[in-house]
Amino acid sequence: MTTVLVLNGPNLNLLGTREPETYGTATLDDVEKSCRAVAAEFDWDLDFRQTNFEGELVDWIQEAAEEQRSGELVGVVLNAGAYTHTSIALADAISGGDVRVIEVHISNVHQREAFRHHSYISPVAAGIIIGVGVAGYPLGLRALHALTDG
Numbered sequence: 001m002t003t004v005l006v007l008n009g010p011n012l013n014l015l016g017t018r019e020p021e022t023y024g025t026a027t028l029d030d031v032e033k034s035c036r037a038v039a040a041e042f043d044w045d046l047d048f049r050q051t052n053f054e055g056e057l058v059d060w061i062q063e064a065a066e067e068q069r070s071g072e073l074v075g076v077v078l079n080a081g082a083y084t085h086t087s088i089a090l091a092d093a094i095s096g097g098d099v100r101v102i103e104v105h106i107s108n109v110h111q112r113e114a115f116r117h118h119s120y121i122s123p124v125a126a127g128i129i130i131g132v133g134v135a136g137y138p139l140g141l142r143a144l145h146a147l148t149d150g
């Protein structure tokens with residue numbers, strides 16, 4: 001069965017209580033459920049993860065590259081949180097492994113502080129979904145489907 005990987009970076013475990021005026025009140029469990037429903041539509045297995053550690057995200061992207069190469073993985077929906085704006089290592093892992101990544105941000109980062117306007121992920125992402133709240137995650141799965149099955 002084809003797998004889709006959803007990766008969440010730092011502080012996204014606090015979704016639901018963290019700055020709800022910016023990120024809403026849905027929890028990461030709610031997000032996982034909404035992704036699971038779309039994955040089931042496409043007959044995909046969902047692998048949904050969160051970490052506060054940059055290196056762990058890099059490890060997971062490297063593993064994803066292997067799995068994508070062997071045809072087991074359709075791609076990755078990635079909300080790298082603040083590492084979006086800082087992590088060359090993460091961008092290198094994506095481009096080095098040629099991983100199909102849909103970059104997701106819950107908030108419209110371009111309406112926020114200037115330091116959030118730059119993303120190291122965007123140039124190496126297959127697509128980007130920004131500012132539509134947690135609905136961006138299941139849309140990210142649909143984007144992977146459109147890119148691979150369309």
Ligand code: DQA
Pocket residue numbers: 010011012079080081082083084104105106107108109116
């Ligand atoms: C975020 C935006 C980032 O700037 C921030 O650091 C996050 C969440 C978003 O989903 O809107 O942690 O990626």
